[in-house]
Amino acid sequence: MIAAAHDIIVRPIITEKTSRVMAQNKYTFEVLSAANKIEIRKAVEEVFKVKVSSVHTINVHPKPKRMGRFLGRTRAWKKAIVTLLPGQRIEFFDGAGI
Numbered sequence: 001m002i003a004a005a006h007d008i009i010v011r012p013i014i015t016e017k018t019s020r021v022m023a024q025n026k027y028t029f030e031v032l033s034a035a036n037k038i039e040i041r042k043a044v045e046e047v048f049k050v051k052v053s054s055v056h057t058i059n060v061h062p063k064p065k066r067m068g069r070f071l072g073r074t075r076a077w078k079k080a081i082v083t084l085l086p087g088q089r090i091e092f093f094d095g096a097g098i
Contacts, residue, residue: 005043050088056081
């Protein structure tokens with residue numbers, strides 16, 4: 001592994017859309033940009049003590065933003081959508097939308 005399991009998972013993403021897909025046993029995380037699907041799977045299984053069915057990753061590209069006359073960009077980051085096996089749950093998300 002490139003890093004410890006807690007370093008690979010940066011934070012959970014909790015929005016209206018991710019709350020809807022939690023009913024389908026899918027959980028969304030911001031992950032380390034250098035992490036691959038196998039490392040993300042192992043990290044989620046180790047941290048949350050669940051069994052992962054599949055992992056989908058998305059590289060979120062930076063968007064241009066401006067503040068008055070100053071131009072800038074948002075940061076680039078990696079998103080992982082983790083599907084758990086049937087009957088598995090992450091207790092951390094229980095009050096989030098289900």
